[in-house]
Amino acid sequence: MDGEEATITSDRIAHELADAIHEHRIAPGSKLNEDEVGVIFGVSRTVARAALQSLSHQRLVDLRRNRGAFVAQPSVREAHEVFEARALLEPRTARSAAERMTDDAVLRLRRHLEDEHSALREDRLGRALHLSGLFHIEIARIAEQTTIEEIIKQLVSRSSLIIALYWRRKLAVCESHAHNALISALAQHDGELAEELMKNHLLDLLASLDLSNPVRTPGPLKEALRR
Amino acid sequence: MDGEEATITSDRIAHELADAIHEHRIAPGSKLNEDEVGVIFGVSRTVARAALQSLSHQRLVDLRRNRGAFVAQPSVREAHEVFEARALLEPRTARSAAERMTDDAVLRLRRHLEDEHSALREDRLGRALHLSGLFHIEIARIAEQTTIEEIIKQLVSRSSLIIALYWRRKLAVCESHAHNALISALAQHDGELAEELMKNHLLDLLASLDLSNPVRTPGPLKEALRR
DNA sequence: GCACCCTTTTGTGTATACAATCAGAGGGCG
DNA sequence: CGCCCTCTGATTGTATACACAAAAGGGTGC
Structure with missing residues (x-):
């Protein structure tokens, strides 16, 4: 009875991604590919998608129709x-x-x-x-x-x-x-x-923030998911 | 150019259900069957499910694993x-x-x-x-x-x-x-x-609320979705 | 050489099929 | 007669397949 990773729910994935964003391991603007997320966590797109939707409800990611999920960039x-x-x-x-x-x-x-x-x-x-x-x-x-x-x-x-x-x-x-x-x-x-x-x-x-100029960090890909 | 119901998105369904709940046409505790919702709005379970998940993030419905979605009953x-x-x-x-x-x-x-x-x-x-x-x-x-x-x-x-x-x-x-x-x-x-x-x-x-006794309204089924 | 358009490719939107799980009914045993 | 166990039906969890939209890339015309 070692493992506790038996159940990888979408909530867990959302949490994991959220933590990565909070720790700035994933930059604002990064694309979060459904397939990629699914592969990383060993689940199908269905579950990955649910996680991304969850994050979008928290306003952590921006869901753009037919475009995909991107880490949000607050104005x-x-x-x-x-x-x-x-x-x-x-x-x-x-x-x-x-x-x-x-x-x-x-x-x-x-x-x-x-x-x-x-x-x-x-x-x-x-x-x-x-x-x-x-x-x-x-x-x-x-x-x-x-x-x-x-x-x-x-x-x-x-x-x-x-x-x-x-x-x-x-x-x-x-x-x-x-x-x-x-x-x-x-x-x-x-x-x-x-x-x-x-x-x-x-x-x-x-x-302590510089809110004068609207910073644009296009945010590259993300290979920051080391668990 | 009459119809605007061409695109029934999950957001739209979530909205529709939310309104019904807000107007007390669906009682707290009601079961929201995925299939049923899907049939009512003419979409597959996939979309209905997304709508229910959205509502659960708003705390309007309670998602219980392997049990389904129920309209929330705040304590x-x-x-x-x-x-x-x-x-x-x-x-x-x-x-x-x-x-x-x-x-x-x-x-x-x-x-x-x-x-x-x-x-x-x-x-x-x-x-x-x-x-x-x-x-x-x-x-x-x-x-x-x-x-x-x-x-x-x-x-x-x-x-x-x-x-x-x-x-x-x-x-x-x-x-x-x-x-x-x-x-x-x-x-x-x-x-x-x-x-x-x-x-x-x-x-x-x-x-104006009576918060002394924990009301239990098991809430029956819902046939209140007349649009 | 540059710009535009068409083709290709990638990725999302949705439906459906199958597997897993739970509630409830029915029957057997104490 | 009541309790518990098992089987069954229903419903959710997950994966996969297909349809379609948007980006990427190459080729052609100007």
């Missing part, structure tokens, strides 16, 4: 909108999280932050960014708001694409500080502070 | 969460809408409200409720926040299921009043008031 407009939505949801959610914070949750967040640091030390920037996004999702989870968590999950996911396209400067260090400060506020059940910190953190994140 | 917990999310998003969005309000938008909203009244007069309660939900979406559209609009669209959609399950008293009249007051505030560009009105409107809506 500048969309970038602003996504952060606008996050600004409405996340600060108040951080406040809720502060109220519900448990010792266990503090530990989980600290461990998470530690992973982020490790990834950075190993120079796996993509992975670090991915973990950084998961940090926000973890906070929503602590707030015990599954629905809002799902929404934030999607927004963070799209943020990952936005960062891939409009990145300007390394914000890794201040990122960590921001997350660190957040953990402190949460651990002390200081909802007010947590809300404020989250609000500013999101503004910093937005400010 | 009491989920009901609270959905309205929690709406409370975070919609009031501030109403404020934005007030700032961007145009004469044209006012007209659109008034016409919308009028439709709602017509539906009520014709005793088409389901349709009235559906329109009432669209009203909220229209406000998000006026705020020119496509992303938030999409999120609200989903939340309103799920609210429709929640109302179908946990309805307590007729709130139709106060609904209209609330929407009317909102239009006034928006027309006067009074963001502050619009935000407050929306907040209270959502609280009223939530209060």
Whole structure:
């Protein structure tokens, strides 16, 4: 009883692809060929197709009729909108999280932050960014708001694409500080502070992007699927 | 050049089914057989299946492996969460809408409200409720926040299921009043008031539900698809 | 030499066939 | 008489085949 790869469902493939996109191993604009995806995961086009459709519902890929699936390339407009939505949801959610914070949750967040640091030390920037996004999702989870968590999950996911396209400067260090400060506020059940910190953190994140010129990264093929 | 039904895409089917659910023509818990859907719309299971998957991503239907698709039955917990999310998003969005309000938008909203009244007069309660939900979406559209609009669209959609399950008293009249007051505030560009009105409107809506007992409406078959 | 059109090729859209799985009915056993 | 097991019918999961649309490539005419 070794393997657990017996059931390769479309959800699993969607997840796998999503992770690759989040870690910037697949660039925005990349073509995702149905056959290719199917071959990679050892399933037929039917299943691969379902996975791609799933990703398109999450706005991670763009499905163009008779053209195929492409990793989405959010516009500048969309970038602003996504952060606008996050600004409405996340600060108040951080406040809720502060109220519900448990010792266990503090530990989980600290461990998470530690992973982020490790990834950075190993120079796996993509992975670090991915973990950084998961940090926000973890906070929503602590707030015990599954629905809002799902929404934030999607927004963070799209943020990952936005960062891939409009990145300007390394914000890794201040990122960590921001997350660190957040953990402190949460651990002390200081909802007010947590809300404020989250609000500013999101503004910093937005400010670290260059949304002046509409970057075009045609995005080449993808051979980044090493599992 | 009469027909426009040449291309029955899965999106169209998903839309059609979604409308039926929103208007309470299909009850929560109803089984949505792939073959049946396919026959009704004159397509193969492949397309019907894609439509159902799409609806499941919107959380309108519940896809159970090897069991099939069922119209979702949100739990009491989920009901609270959905309205929690709406409370975070919609009031501030109403404020934005007030700032961007145009004469044209006012007209659109008034016409919308009028439709709602017509539906009520014709005793088409389901349709009235559906329109009432669209009203909220229209406000998000006026705020020119496509992303938030999409999120609200989903939340309103799920609210429709929640109302179908946990309805307590007729709130139709106060609904209209609330929407009317909102239009006034928006027309006067009074963001502050619009935000407050929306907040209270959502609280009223939530209060009109009976979320104490976990209703179980097994939901019979569906022959409600008269197009 | 360049541009345009036709052919070829690749890839998606859809239908259908087959395999796997589950719910329910019926019969056998305790 | 009730419980459990098995068999059957129905329905979903997956693969494959074919139809068609769009891109790629080469050839010809200007």
